Amino acid sequence: MKNSIYIGLLALTCIITSCTDVIDVEVPTAEPRLVIEASLDWEKGTSGMDQTIKLSTTTPYFETDLPNAVTGAEVRVTRASDNAVYVFEDQQNGTYTSNAFGAILNDVYTLNVIYEGETFTATETLLPTTSISRVTQTKDDGFDPDALEVVVYFDDPADEENYYVLRYQEVGDFFPDLVTVSDEFLNGNEIKLIYEKRGDDEDDEFQPGDVVDINIYNVTKEYYNYIGILNNQSGSSGNPFTPAPVELLGNCINVTNKENYPYGYFRVTQTDKQSYTFIED
Incomplete structure (x- = not known):
């Protein structure tokens, strides 16, 4: 099977190199969408007060060098048990930060992002983690x-x-x-x-x-x-026999205009961290 594939690719290469016509391929384009990277992780042994949320927009496939950081948005997280509101300040580079976030295990948190007159929201529970x-x-x-x-x-x-x-x-x-x-x-x-x-x-x-x-x-x-699908799609990119990836949507929704849905995920969780240094085996 491997030999057959190799021969087929070699023949295709010969055909391509002998062709002198220029073929213009139209790449589908779409309006930029908001991308929300909101992983609020409370590391064990810390206060969990310092948190960062990143906002950006999608870019055309062949124009990845375009600036896509989102500024000027309003970003807040609300805790359900007492309606405490945590405002994330715009750092003018696509990041929004808070140094006063209040982490409570098993409490419910809601993210609200207001950007260009539309409201994006998501809700998660802060789960305790195994050590x-x-x-x-x-x-x-x-x-x-x-x-x-x-x-x-x-x-x-x-x-x-x-x-x-x-x-x-x-x-x-x-x-x-x-x-x-x-x-x-x-x-x-x-x-x-x-x-x-x-x-x-x-x-x-x-x-x-x-x-x-x-x-x-x-x-x-x-x-x-969500992470399982993300891993499957990113891991199969070099396999010509896998189906084309589909849009991977997270838990964030646009309550103003459902058609203008965002990408990304809002996660709130506790985490345990360890570092390991490899030694001579």
């Missing part, structure tokens, strides 16, 4: 027997339905990896998760001395599903 019990390393359980893997352990509470997102980010990397897991078949047990950083060559793998930051979040089922 990471320990972090180790191994070479025995991943895809590559010579690659270092980080192993995270945590205890799942019994008689509860829990959904988790683990965030792995090596110090120095621009982007984290997000891994989802539910306790559907692991309820009440210790959960062991193995993460192996894979790339095109050995330099992309974890090396002794590398430091990786690990966050664990208890999340709603809706956010768990």
Whole structure:
């Protein structure tokens, strides 16, 4: 099968290189949409008062260098139990910050964004999170027997339905990896998760001395599903046999004009964080 595919691609290459006609391809365009990045994370051991929300707009596919930070919006978060309102101040660069956010476990929070005369809103519950019990390393359980893997352990509470997102980010990397897991078949047990950083060559793998930051979040089922779809779409981009990605909508809605829906997600959760430094195996 691999040989057939290679030959087909080679023949296609010959056809393309022998063609001199210029073909203009019309790329579909759309009006910019608001993108809301509102992850309010209360890290254990901190007050959780310093929080940031980012607003931007979508850009045309071939014009990613266009400025798209949103300024001039009104951003507020309201706590349901006492109607406390937290105003996020516009920093004139697409970020909106508060240094007085009040985090209360199991309380309900509502985000309100007013931008260009339209109101965008979302509601989430601040869930308590399970703590990471320990972090180790191994070479025995991943895809590559010579690659270092980080192993995270945590205890799942019994008689509860829990959904988790683990965030792995090596110090120095621009982007984290997000891994989802539910306790559907692991309820009440210790959960062991193995993460192996894979790339095109050995330099992309974890090396002794590398430091990786690990966050664990208890999340709603809706956010768990959202991240799962996001991972599937981003991971299949190089596979020509997968269906084209569909629009991934979060929990934010436009109550003024439903047709002008936003992208992004509003999440409020507690998180436990640990850092691990790899040693010679």
